[in-house]
Amino acid sequence: MKNASLMKAGLCLMLLALLMCLPLTSYAITEQEWNEGCGSKTGQTIQLYDIVYDENGGVISTPTHTVPGGLYIRSGKVDSDSGWLELRYYQNGSICSGWMKMYNNDDLVSCSVMLSIDDGTCTFVNEALLKNPERLHEVINASAPAGVTYTWIPGTTNVHAEGKAEIVWDSASYPSNTTAPSGGSSSSGTGGKNSTAPTPAPVVFQYEGAAVEVIRLGVSTSTILLNEEETDVPTAEVTFNTTAEEDRRIAVIHAPRTGKCTLRAKASESGKMVKSCMAGHVVPVLEYGKEWCRILYNGAEGYVLTSCLKWYSAETQGIGVLSYNGEATGSTTINIRNAPDGESFKVAEWYTGTQVQVFGLDDGWYEIECDEIHGFVMDEFLTVEE
The missing domain is CATH 2.30.30.40 (SH3 Domains)
Structure with a gap:
């Protein structure tokens, strides 16, 4: 009886743990959220592989499964020497992966679309965002210059997808070069009226491969x-x-x-x-x-x-803290300029107490950086940490 009770208790605990984990697994990321975060999709059916390395560093590949065209993907690891790219994709509530050989122009294409705006400008966004107007509104306005209001959405009558930017990857253009042929055709050889000029390959950032x-x-x-x-x-x-x-x-x-x-x-x-x-x-x-x-x-x-x-030197001289009259309490804002000149454009306005990278001091102005903004501040408003 005692053993039976213990088994029952154990099963109940396991079931409870499973039920607690289900929401975390199911709602970690939705398919729409995954798609919105992707920069590319499959252009056609692609064969994926498992790969292992032999004792000499060579690749041994085994075909495992295929994925269809139109599948939103994110790139994982890259083996530039042997030309293999790990693809990650969303399927049945899970993130799956496999390796593909980079060789075909049509395998991967950009999932960006160009939006023409009624003020004459245009911008590129992920095409999956077109299914989520509220999120699209946030993304577009987040990239708008500070102090400018845009009314591209709601209404959507003044925002439309004008044309897809079909940017391709292939073994020649990924990841070191920046152009790849986009596959236009001509009945009279290259350069005909139906041929297309090379288009930029997607920008892929890498760290340690x-x-x-x-x-x-x-x-x-x-x-x-x-x-x-x-x-x-x-x-x-x-x-x-x-x-x-x-x-x-x-x-x-x-x-x-x-x-x-x-x-x-x-x-x-x-x-x-x-x-x-x-x-x-x-x-x-x-x-x-x-x-x-x-x-x-x-x-x-x-x-x-x-x-x-x-262009500026990447060499830094430490960390500084914005201050006013020696105080760094966050109660005052300090102007950051585009050039070491009090009349130059104000690129940011940061509170005292903000930590910044310090690059140097010249003629009473510190060159600093914080949160993707690089600029200058008068030396009286910065305390350099020892």
Whole structure:
């Protein structure tokens, strides 16, 4: 009897534990939430594999299953040497994975769509957001310049998907290069009226060989999502597909008079406006040119004048705390400027007590950075920690 009672008690505890775990498993992430967080989807049915390494470091692959086209995916680990990419996808309430060989232009495509706005601008968003107007509203307005109100939604009559940006990955373009053929055709050979120009490959950030999400990008230090935890790492150790030289990979939007510059769809003053880039923001440079640079700003790729970018040394001199008359209680705000000049554009307004990275002191101005904003503050408003 005693043993039977113990078994009953044990079964009850196991059942209770299972019931308690079910909501955590089921509601950890929904399929819609997963889709909204993806940057790409499968362009066609793809064969996935399990891979192991032999004693010489070679890859031994075993086919396991296929996934259909149109499946929203996120990239996991990357083996650039052998050309294998781990795909993660959502299926029946779980996150599944498998390895694919990177070789076919049509395997993976971008799931971005371009929204044309009634003010003449456009922006790119995840197509899954079109099924969630409330979330789409939040995402679009979050990327809007400070102090500007947008009324793209509600109503949705002045927001529509104009055309999908079919950006492809292949073994030649991922992850080191930045362009890949988009697969246009022509009856009279290459360059015909139906052929398409190369399109940029998706920007993929990597840390120690694995694809990661960058939460905050900084000149010296960046915050990435590593093993589902936010982790600070040296920006120099975060790689992405760029043709820019090492000292031109990370830049700061420089517009000390106007406070913003225009991100365009092509490297020309006549190029369609994608959005405004606010001064002080740290951005990755995907292509560097004497007149134009291609950058990634708030999830949108485009071109800005090279004169609207500034490059700074990643070497820091420690941590500082904003203060006013020696007090750092959070009761006063301090202006952060785009240049070491009291008349330059105010890129941020931070409370006293805010900790910042300090890069140097020149002529009474500290060069500082915090939360993806790089700027300058007068030395009387900063206390450098010993």
